[in-house]
Amino acid sequence: MVMNIIAPPKPPLSRLSSAGLPRRLAAIVYDGLLLTGVLFGASALALGLAAALLGSEALKLHNPLTGNPFFSTYLLLVCFFFYGGFWIYGGQTLGMRAWRVRVQRRDGGGIGWWQALLRFLIAGLWLVPVAYLHQVFGVSVGLSLAAGLGCLLLLLALRLPDRGSETELVLLPKS
Incomplete structure (x- = not known):
């Protein structure tokens, strides 16, 4: 005799509401301030490396980072890994955490x-x-x-x- 066992239906997942525009903007401002500090640190690191490689006297005459596409790309990558790292690992930047906002796939999973x-x-x-x-x-x-x-x-x-x-x-x- 074969018994058909039907599992009870799962309760529907509680749907989280979408974050509104003011909350998104507040998180952007918060994260922008944090990113500014990160970019200052990344720039100081690059400037220190340039000074170590070229010498401080050569750096005083001409800053090799000004208008340098490699330096611009480096800063763009720093920005991406700042946001991307937070989004991938936890779904929230610090600004998003402060404003209770999370990024997720439409099915609720991580991105x-x-x-x-x-x-x-x-x-x-x-x-x-x-x-x-x-x-x-x-x-x-x-x-x-x-x-x-x-x-x-x-x-x-x-x-x-x-x-x-x-x-x-x-x-x-x-x-």
Whole structure:
């Protein structure tokens, strides 16, 4: 005799609500301050290495880091690994933790490096007007910053980093 044993249905997973725009912006500001400190440290490390290799007198005459594409790439990688590392291992940067926000896949699991890279690149699009409006078109610095912040708000309001990387930012319950 074969018995059909049907497992009782699992209760539905409690769906976390999506993080709102003010909370996302607050986490961005918090993480921006932390990233500034990390970039200062990374720059000091590169400058110290340049001084050790070239000598301090040569460094006083000409700073080899100014306009150096390798140095710019190094700082970009530092930024990516700052965000990507936090997103991959725990789903939260320190700013996101302070504002109870977590990044996750749509099924609730953790994200991978490719998703982190997509999020990082799409979220970084707001820097394009900041960097190039002034240099290429001669627009004032204030106006290019305003255009960049407008792009940031548009990116966040449309949730383009979430859509492009198939992730979501959720609001965690109070503990």
